[in-house]
Amino acid sequence: MQYNSIHTGEDIDAGISKTQGVASNATANATDAQLRDRETHTGTQPLSSISGAAALASPTFTGTPAAPTAAAETNTTQIATTAYTRTAIPNVLNASGVAPMFACRAWINFNGTGGTVILANGNVSSIADHAVGDYTINFTIKMLEANYCITGSTQRGTSGGAGDFGVRNNSITRESVGVVTADGTGVLEDASTVSVAIFR
C-alpha cells in the first residue's frame, strides 16, 4: 500500500514563493529539451558565471592569443599581429631588403651665427656654445654607452669653400658630444646651419 505524504502549510507557502513572478503557463508547452536549450532563454547572464569567457571591453588575454593577420598596408583599427608588424614597419620606413635597420637616437639642426638658434631637434636638451665654432650637444636622455656614431654637416652661410664638421677631442660621453665647425682650412668659424645626428 502506498501513502501520499501530507504537506504542511509551511511546505505549501514555500512552493508558492518559488513560483511567484513566473508568468502564467510560461513553460506549459515547452519540452524538456527546449527548457534546457540556452537559445530559448531570455534575460542576461553575468559574465563571471561563464567559465573561460572574456569581456568585450578592455579584455586582458592570457596565454598566446592569436588573431588574423591583416593585409599589407592596412590602416584601420584591426588588430596588428606580430607577423603584420614584421613587414609593416620596414614598409612604412621604405626599407626594402633584409639588411637590419638602426635608429637615430638624437639629432639637431641649429644656426651657430649671431648666437645659437636651435631650428629643430630630437632628444637634445641644450647646446653649449663655448667659443666660435665650438659646441657641446647635450642629450635629453643619455645614450646606452659612448660608442655611438656621430654624423654631421655644416652650411657656412658665407662665400668661399665648403665648411668642415668635426668632433672635439675627448668629448664623446653618454650624456653629450662636442662638435666643431670650421671654414674649410681648419680655422673654427660659426656656421649658419649645423646638422648632427647620433646613431646607435
Added chain:
Amino acid sequence: MDQRIIYQNDEGGVAIITPCECGLTIEQIADKDVPTGKAYKIVDVADIPTDRQWRNEWTVDEADLTDGVGA
C-alpha cells in the same frame, strides 16, 4: 625659451647654453647640462651680445654666477 645659461668654461671663457624645448625646465637643464661643480647663472637672451667678432675673448666674473651649480 628666451633665457640662456652661462658658466665659466675650463679655458676661462664663457659657455652659453641654449636650452631646447624638451620637457625640462631651464633650471632642470642647468642642473643637468652645466658641468658638475660649475657655477652658473640664468640670463635673458637679450643680455647675450650678438656681435661674435670677439666671441673668444668674452669673460664672466665667477662671483656673478649665483643661480646654482651643475649637478
